[in-house]
Amino acid sequence: MTTMTEASVREFKMPDVGEGLTEAEILKWYVQVGDTVTDGQVVCEVETAKAAVELPIPYDGVVRELRFAEGTTVDVGTAIIAVDVSGGAAPEPAPAAPAEPAPAPAEEAEPKGRTPVLVGYGVAVSSTKRRPRKGPDVAVAAAAQAVQAELNGHGAAAPAPAPVKERPLAKPPVRKLAKDLGVDLTLVTPSGPDGIITREDVHAAVAPAEPVAEAPAPAAVSAPAPAPAVAVYDSARETRVPVKGVRKATAQAMIGSAFTAPHVTEFVTVDVTRTMKLVEELKQDKEFQGLRVNPLLLIAKALLVAIKRNPEVNASWDEAAQEIVLKHYVNLGIAAATPRGLIVPNIKDAQDKTLPQLSSALGELVTTAREGKTSPAAMQGGTVTITNVGVFGVDTGTPILNPGESAILAVGAIKLQPWVHKGKVKPRQVTTLALSFDHRLVDGELGSKVLADIAAILEQPKRLISWA
Numbered sequence: 001m002t003t004m005t006e007a008s009v010r011e012f013k014m015p016d017v018g019e020g021l022t023e024a025e026i027l028k029w030y031v032q033v034g035d036t037v038t039d040g041q042v043v044c045e046v047e048t049a050k051a052a053v054e055l056p057i058p059y060d061g062v063v064r065e066l067r068f069a070e071g072t073t074v075d076v077g078t079a080i081i082a083v084d085v086s087g088g089a090a091p092e093p094a095p096a097a098p099a100e101p102a103p104a105p106a107e108e109a110e111p112k113g114r115t116p117v118l119v120g121y122g123v124a125v126s127s128t129k130r131r132p133r134k135g136p137d138v139a140v141a142a143a144a145q146a147v148q149a150e151l152n153g154h155g156a157a158a159p160a161p162a163p164v165k166e167r168p169l170a171k172p173p174v175r176k177l178a179k180d181l182g183v184d185l186t187l188v189t190p191s192g193p194d195g196i197i198t199r200e201d202v203h204a205a206v207a208p209a210e211p212v213a214e215a216p217a218p219a220a221v222s223a224p225a226p227a228p229a230v231a232v233y234d235s236a237r238e239t240r241v242p243v244k245g246v247r248k249a250t251a252q253a254m255i256g257s258a259f260t261a262p263h264v265t266e267f268v269t270v271d272v273t274r275t276m277k278l279v280e281e282l283k284q285d286k287e288f289q290g291l292r293v294n295p296l297l298l299i300a301k302a303l304l305v306a307i308k309r310n311p312e313v314n315a316s317w318d319e320a321a322q323e324i325v326l327k328h329y330v331n332l333g334i335a336a337a338t339p340r341g342l343i344v345p346n347i348k349d350a351q352d353k354t355l356p357q358l359s360s361a362l363g364e365l366v367t368t369a370r371e372g373k374t375s376p377a378a379m380q381g382g383t384v385t386i387t388n389v390g391v392f393g394v395d396t397g398t399p400i401l402n403p404g405e406s407a408i409l410a411v412g413a414i415k416l417q418p419w420v421h422k423g424k425v426k427p428r429q430v431t432t433l434a435l436s437f438d439h440r441l442v443d444g445e446l447g448s449k450v451l452a453d454i455a456a457i458l459e460q461p462k463r464l465i466s467w468a
Helices: 136-153 170-179 199-206 244-259 273-283 295-309 356-369 444-459 462-465
Strands: 007-012 023-029 044-046 052-056 060-066 073-075 078-083 263-271 315-318 322-325 332-334 337-340 342-343 383-386 407-411 415-421 424-438
Touching: 044 078, 044 199, 170 199, 199 295, 263 444, 273 424, 273 444, 295 332, 295 356, 295 383, 295 444, 295 462, 332 356, 337 356, 407 444, 424 444, 444 462
Parallel strands: 332 383, 383 407
Antiparallel strands: 007 078, 023 044, 023 073, 044 052, 060 078, 263 424, 315 322, 337 342, 407 424, 415 424
């Protein structure tokens, strides 16, 4: 039987696949124990707070252990897979060996050895055993036994020694939180996997009890007060979905933006009949063959031209430095609805792209987002955003800024409506645009100029040639 030495085993740790991420959820394993892997081979897919990312293994070897099951959220820096790089065959499963004592009483055993399961079958429950401790506790127990024997020899009845409490399972940040709040972890009921105490458990332990009104002394014996009602959820009629991943990050970002940047939204209704005709003409143009041509393409180009004419709108607010950061590039964000939630990837240096190049970039961005393959880098560094609510038949909205950006343009549905054109009421293609902006950076005049420029280009798309 081949044995595995510590020197031949490499542990691949959960990397930080984005800026400042602290955890990721394992969505799917592409390998199993005993499989041979090569340098650069994708072994699993994980979901961060920004996107789903495939992780390649950085060395050759044989998979010896998958540390976590699918659906488990793992902290960045935690080993998720063990690979034997010695080139030996997969070892036969060895019988369970007795647990060894821990090397230091201050450290706790980390849960490991979780068995991966198929997607849709939940997470396998692991049985983690704590190792016996040595040190002062053992000496105290031995002394207690000696005293007990001596007392029994003199005929004295002594109570049985109290059992020694095990150290509660909790991660270092949770222990620090408990220390700061003055919570004794031995009195906290754990709710995490394998009996691990979570931050929520600590907060629950310090939550103030419901105030009880002091009742006057009754003349006669009163009936006992009814027990407080316990919240009951109808699982047959309600479904609870954990808030995590992209949706959790989006919620946090929107709260931060809504309550940090003073939002202002302006609206304009536009006759886009000529723009719609231009879209049809471009679809027949050889230069656009195989490319995605739609009204959003021309709206995006109109926004870029408006930014070129009003560059102050393309900025951000640095609260720490108390500075306005004017940006001489446009990373154009396009809001995309995906099964994992709303994401906003952006086209880098969109101001330098020709119309065909912008069309190609938009098509690639949308396809990648729908497949859930958008990289974290593609969602970083945006400067201004477009959200197209018109695809859902909505006339317009009041969009919330992406954190760090100064403006966001909402595009409403394009509908055939009666419109006064050349002095006569005619059916025309009409839409409503809404521009939200950070009023610390953009005043009413600047915001109005930007929105008016976009509208003017969409009414007369020939301005793209003269203004660009």
